[in-house]
Amino acid sequence: MMAENTSAAPLLEMRHIHKSFFGVKVLDDVSVSLHKGEVLALLGENGAGKSTLIKILNGDYTMDSGEIYLNGQHVQFHEPRDAEAHGIRMIYQELHYAPDLSVTENLLLSELPRGRGFPGRYIIDWRQAREIAQSRLKLLDLAIDPDVHMRDLPVVERQIVEIVKALSADAQIIVMDEPTAALTPPEVEMLFGIIRNLCAQGVAIIYISHRLDEIFEIADRVTILRDGQHVATKRVDEVKLASVVELMVGREIEARRKTLALTGQESQVVLEVQNLTKLGAYEDVSLKVHAGEIVGVFGLIGSGQLSLTRSIFGAERPDSGSILVDGRECTIRHPQDARNAGIGFVPVDRKVQSLIMGQSVRKNVTLSNWQRLARMGFFQQRIEKDHTRHWVDSLGIRMAGDMEVPIRFLSGGNQQKTVLARWLEANVRVLILNEPTWGVDVGARSDIYDQLEALAQSGLAILIVSSDIQEIMSVCPRILTIYRGRITAEFHRESVSKDELLAAAAGEAV
């Protein structure tokens, strides 16, 4: 493919794009160009307009004004199919798949191979379909069974299938929105290999990621958006990470200082887990979290930490073992029991597991504290508002409008703060966080870390489960590693290197 000469004329030009929703300008005169065979990183905080821009490119949204040129020709996309017909492919951050269909079918959703001639033209050649699917999976060296239903795959693998789906189609331009969020380093490397390969063939990539280090590894140029406006477009080799972040956030971000010192054994143990076991998920896990301490559990996704935290919180039932809060053993059968015992839980996926998207900030903040805000089942509205205002102010939750605005209009970082506020409002002693900054902006991220440290200093016991090693190393003075459901080692931040941590989390003997 792409036999033509690589002229200087860009493959894609989006000129003076404007778009507003409900009178709010989301894109204000944004222009972007993309050349054949290059990787353009599209950067910006949440709400900067990246998603809107690519959805316009994909034909999902119609722009208010502006023009799109492809190969120098003016094009108009009314729906995703139009864009697809022009060789534009998307890998979405949110998964879109049919759960009860096999991997093969999801990969080849609209292009299942068929026979020839009259009846044959309508009939699917399952053997060929399976072969195509398998060969495409092989591209990424993946051992996924193409006959398995998507529903039966772990979430990570579903995401991989999504990526393979877009890669496999003949494409001129591939837009990747956070494609590596669930990939392991070898898989990411593999993906980058494929991206480079594709670029060599003349395919252009628009790459969106929060992981700036990836950008510096794979991208040729970066285009930075802020508040719906184009801020800068630069060659990657001409910029430094710090300046990119500054351009994105609009202010200088200081390097994180590691403020929280290691808490000694002198302070009280708030949460203690003894020999907790759930067959098939984790085994014989014991850990302690002291008041004012942040403990990190570092492990590869799928090492059992998710099930472990859900069990401590009562969302799953362990087979054996015990959970003690303040030294007293608690029977936790339901999240309600955990909350009453003083345990709070922040799950990974805010949209699916934390937030009531249609309801206001206020109702989201107070969700776990009804018994204290309601008398005889009736909400004390004034108290509820006062409490909400308190948390909005003290955590710095920013929102358009007052606390009655539906939470879906808030940015990821502010949404996550709302979830924190919920548990603080519920007056918990222990807070368990799962991947606390998943999908959160660079700016908001350090904000959340600051908040967590402040909370710990005020006496809260915090347990963070993360697969982000930088996160773990920058917030957690004490780090446990988990591998295949077992705690393999314990480290102090000051005395451990990245490599040692990685090795422990990969099950290599320490």
Next chain:
Amino acid sequence: MSNLISADPARLTPARRRKWLTDDTLTSLSLIVSFVVLCAFFASQTPFFLTQANLSTIASTIAIVGITAIGMTLVLITGGVDISVGSVAALSGVVTSLLWLEHGIPLGVSTVLGILAGALVGLLNGAIVTYLKINPLITTLATFSIIRGLAFVLSEGQTNLLSNEAFNFIGRGTVAGIPFSLLVMLALYLVFGFILRYTAFGRNLYAIGGSPQASRLAGIAVTRHLLIVYIISGLLAAFSGIINVSQLASSAPRAAVGLEFTVITAVVLGGTSLAGGKGTLIGTLIGVIILRTLDNGLVLMQVSSFYQDVARGFVLILAVGFDQIRLKLGQLQRSKGV
């Protein structure tokens, strides 16, 4: 590289299950077991149940629900529902008999026009669902009352007798001792079973039901597929209406009252999910047979019709409930087996 996930290649190979033992197969198997239990029960209660005469009775009276259930399965797979099928069946019979008896249009043509009237209603349902984006339950609930009303208005409430050898053959004739309507029904099951399994159209229906968004993004013409599915549902319901008229040798606007509930019950019993994206015609066929057998057995046992209602409700809840419990246990085992 900041984030790191699993480096364990073994994890990527999911716990392998025998491929033929899918949830669908298990649902069908457990249904067959319930069916056998049901048959054994009836056989022990009444000597007439396992007679050839009774089996052929069951066979010759199954087509109306059976054929309508095909369309309903398709609609449910796309995540919709069609409440209007009973009304459509009545309308097609009324239209056919009126065209023939009062306008002198040849019976063959009238029949085709009657069936097309059903397709038209299907088109209307589909158009409202896709273009006006009104929930299918609401849409077809509305057309359910509108079309029934129309059948009454057109027929002026009258029952019309239609006796015609060729026409009666549709509902009553036999080929080599097998009821013609049953043969047609089985042929339709084969055809649509094939379509669902082996054609792009069929697979697209699952994709649409599983994730309309993914289907749209993958370039599947969702609107067109939905239109076709509702038209098919209307067509098949109308055809069932014709079989009904042929069996009874008369058409009435009150025909097929409550057909929608019987059909939905049968389809859901057969393992098709109301949430869309899941279901098989084999399951539906078994569901239809179970319901028919249940009704037949209860009548043969001379159970009061009041208790028949109670029994039907219990069977529905028990069958779906057991399947649900089985699924939960299965998931539990699977998660432990990793």
Next chain:
Amino acid sequence: MTTMESTAAAGSRPTGLRRFLRASEVQEVLALVIMLALIVLVMASNSNLFLSPRNIINLLMDSTTVGMIAVFTTMLMISRGLDLSVASTAAMCGVIIGTSQSTIGLWPGVMLALIAGALVGLINGFLVTFVGINPLITTLGMLSITRGLAFVFADGLTIPVFDLSGEHQATYTAFTQLAEGRLFDIPYPILVMSGLFILGIVLLRYTTYGRAMYVIGDNEDASFLAGLPVRRYRMIAYTLSGLSAAVAAVFLTSRLYAADPRAAPNIELTVITAVVLGGTSLAGGQGNLFGTLLGVLILSSLLNGLKLQSVSTELQNIAQGLVLLLAVGIDQVRQGKIDLGLWRLFRRQARASTQ
């Protein structure tokens, strides 16, 4: 919530009437108010009797069964539940009152009926939350069961709930007073229905139970992980739905002096029609009782008005179907879910005129 309104809203803080009109609940029901007004207008212009106090009382009395049940069906549907068994349950509860007369007595029978209704709801709730059967299937099955039981208990007959011998006059007078008694010239059932609506509005707005309905309907997982006893709330919602059917049955039986296993034919569909008309989404998480009240009133004024003009039953059914489609269609357009070309043009012009 069209573009222009939000633009206006962003510009200045609305006050007074504007603020009231901007409240989303009001916006949702505004279209319904207009629809009701139009129906009333048409009916009143065709029949002088339509707006007579007597007829208005008739119309409201007629809607009490549907209205009482609809309050709790609304809550259930907000929490993403559904109950098709309400009408059959009401029939069964009525029959329980009827058959109890000769055994345990009338008032204990009423208590028993209320308990039975709640029990049916509880079983529905159990099957939905603990066994995990789809609510449509569960309550469809329960519909068959309770209707069948109604016939079994009554042996297929309509049972007079009436003092034939004159021996227990006081008891029966008290019972019939439930439906016939009036306060300020308004029959009790209408007051009770209004009371239930007010109770429902208060529950939904100000109580933990009401908020649980919205929250669970919006995101069940998140509610669970926030520590809400989701199952308990669901059980309560189904139980209240069953109980409301029993309450409706008590008033219906009192009103008719008789308990009929055939009572409340297809009322479940009317209830759902009214609730959906009122803007409650089948997908859960949104809805309000003002809308439901308007839905109930729209349906009953439509049918009452058509009846006053002796319009045939078939046409009544057709009209009901059309009104449902129309109302839901308008709502879709209002929410901008339908991109009719005309509508887009209208919005563009509106935007142009505001700039």
Next chain:
Amino acid sequence: MNTRRLSAIALGTVVFALVVTMALRGSAVRVLAQDSACPTAKDSYTIGFANLTEDIVFTQLVREGMVATAEEMGNVNLVLADNRLDGATALANTENFITQGVDAIIHFQTDEAFGNVIMARARAAGIPVFAIDIPMPGATFFGADNYYAGQLAGEALAAWVNENWDGQADAMLVLELPQSGPIPAARMQGMEEAFQNNVETPVADDMVFHLDSKNTQEEAFRVVSDTLPAIDEDAKIVAVTINDGTALGTIAAVEAAGRGDNLMVVGQNADPSGQEEMIKENSRYLGATGYFPENYGAQLLPRVIDVLECRPVPPSIYVEHVFISADNVCDYYPDNWPDFCSQ
């Protein structure tokens, strides 16, 4: 700005104003001539007629007859309603009639038990009530003697069996309508008992099958089909059915099983569809008790006027029942079957 909202408010205001105007215009009072001797006598009358249901042919014929007679009489304005086989609806219709200021009510409703409340309302409003087919306390009864109507059909079937099958049938199907209350129950009882009492050899109890027809043809077809395997292949079968539709479903089921020659059916109503079935060659439909629902209006409306004009009327008026079969259908309905009757 805000054109849309303003226009909505404007529209709402206009609508409200119109509604209020309408309400104030109120009900124009009709001035009617009063007969001094009889307080209820007038020049013309408004009579409310609430039909049992509009779903079945029998009641449709009743309604049509009423409307036709009212038109003929000239001084009767008929207000129609549909009781939908439901007590609550019947009560609501009564209340609507009272609101509409009718002079008399003709009620065709589903159960005697509802009579108490309906009559209480009508009495309070001082409106005379005429009850069709289901008696109500204090109402003038008009209509079928249901048990007797059943008997006629049962006797005719017994006579046919005595004559053609040597007085013996092997099985009896009873297609009833248990969900529809006492009217059908009385008719079924009349048919079943009259047959058993008049046939030479009554059918054994265990060969009498009570089946629920649910008032639809296909349900009758289904339950009869399901029952046939329990009856010997060459058994002689008689069926008594609640109406013509159910009879048609029964016949269709037995014929579809190829056992038509061993069947004989009687029914109730004798609708046009039933008549058409009877006059077929070698018909398995012996006949049905005719109620002449089309004549209900012609017989009843003049009596209603009699009551309103203070002339004496007996407390019960029974319609004449005749067993209609191919032999006499031309005497009663010559216009329906010109071809058949000209033979």
